[in-house]
Amino acid sequence: MDSALRAPRFITAGEIMLRLTPPDYEKIRAANSFAASYGGSEANIALALANLGIDSTFFSVVPNNSLGKSAVRMLRSNDVHCAPVILSTPEETPTHRLGTYYLETGFGIRPSKVIYDRRHSAMAEYDFSRVDLSALLEGYDWLHLSGITPALSPGCARLVLDCLRTAREKGMTVSFDGNFRSALWSWEQARDFCTQCLPCVDVLLGIEPYHLWRDEADHSRGDWKDGLPLQPDYDRQDEVFRAFAARYPNLKCIARHVRYVHSGSENALKAFMWLDGRTYESRTFSFHILDRVGGGDAFAAGLIYAMMKGYGPEETVSFAVASSVIKHTIHGDGNITDDAESIRSVMNMSYDIRR
Numbered sequence: 001m002d003s004a005l006r007a008p009r010f011i012t013a014g015e016i017m018l019r020l021t022p023p024d025y026e027k028i029r030a031a032n033s034f035a036a037s038y039g040g041s042e043a044n045i046a047l048a049l050a051n052l053g054i055d056s057t058f059f060s061v062v063p064n065n066s067l068g069k070s071a072v073r074m075l076r077s078n079d080v081h082c083a084p085v086i087l088s089t090p091e092e093t094p095t096h097r098l099g100t101y102y103l104e105t106g107f108g109i110r111p112s113k114v115i116y117d118r119r120h121s122a123m124a125e126y127d128f129s130r131v132d133l134s135a136l137l138e139g140y141d142w143l144h145l146s147g148i149t150p151a152l153s154p155g156c157a158r159l160v161l162d163c164l165r166t167a168r169e170k171g172m173t174v175s176f177d178g179n180f181r182s183a184l185w186s187w188e189q190a191r192d193f194c195t196q197c198l199p200c201v202d203v204l205l206g207i208e209p210y211h212l213w214r215d216e217a218d219h220s221r222g223d224w225k226d227g228l229p230l231q232p233d234y235d236r237q238d239e240v241f242r243a244f245a246a247r248y249p250n251l252k253c254i255a256r257h258v259r260y261v262h263s264g265s266e267n268a269l270k271a272f273m274w275l276d277g278r279t280y281e282s283r284t285f286s287f288h289i290l291d292r293v294g295g296g297d298a299f300a301a302g303l304i305y306a307m308m309k310g311y312g313p314e315e316t317v318s319f320a321v322a323s324s325v326i327k328h329t330i331h332g333d334g335n336i337t338d339d340a341e342s343i344r345s346v347m348n349m350s351y352d353i354r355r
């Protein structure tokens with residue numbers, strides 16, 4: 001079928017991990033039980049889109065054991081296609097383990113805390129030169145990647161760059177979220193790598209970690225983002241978006257959400273989006289937090305969904321931030337909302353019971 005006549009197909013690649021969380025806001029050091037679930041940035045986005053009815057596929061490597069199979073089973077139960085996922089053998093990934101992270105959920109003035117245990121995971125150890133990326137991406141319209149995966153190992157970094165180039169050759173829409181994780185690599189390492197990705201990106205989520213020098217020949221003049229507040233006003237954000245677009249004319253859309261932290265249990269969010277030469281700003285949403293992890297992924301998934309569905313600019317940025325807001329009310333990494341109208345109700349600040 002002609003791609004113009006069928007629904008768009010989405011694929012992403014990254015690591016899925018076991019998540020262990022003490023119940024009832026307990027601290028890890030005092031916990032004697034943990035709730036188990038699965039998550040990871042790219043997997044969260046695939047899951048959110050699949051729940052909204054998008055044809056969504058996830059590529060990863062997990063060990064061929066009960067933990068790896070359980071992670072895949074969870075994604076499949078959320079309608080994510082997992083045929084490309086590699087169940088590795090101990091010969092292929094000697095440490096033969098699924099990455100794990102521990103989440104200590106914050107409450108009130110106490111913030112949440114994450115401890116990673118993902119070194120030498122199957123994803124990090126696998127030799128991706130064995131994968132035919134052209135075949136992997138064949139037939140898909142949209143590829144999403146993040147700056148988390150390249151931080152896992154040199155092989156994962158090469159995978160990301162090779163996927164970007166292959167997707168560009170195939171004419172796919174490519175989205176990328178820098179998603180800096182200080183536990184995995186340094187700020188400069190992240191900026192150096194993620195900046196390499198920008199020429200292959202159509203839709204950019206977030207404005208860091210990237211070098212955006214005012215003068216490529218004289219870095220002493222600084223970066224366009226230097227001094228940008230965590231909660232910028234419209235004009236300052238617009239200036240940075242325009243600097244990105246001027247340097248990388250391949251960028252069709254740039255979007256970011258802005259967080260206001262009132263406490264560990266109460267936040268507010270709004271978003272900015274640059275599209276077709278103009279910056280758009282959403283309204284600000286205040287809310288109480290049940291589970292913050294995955295909020296940025298829900299924002300990315302909401303933006304991708306709205307763009308795939310042809311929403312207008314104001315509607316797109318509002319739908320994206322409302323997707324993130326509603327995720328904060330759901331346990332686990334992924335936004336399992338399977339009804340776009342529920343997100344639109346939040347977007348329109350309509351909280352009454354639906355009968």
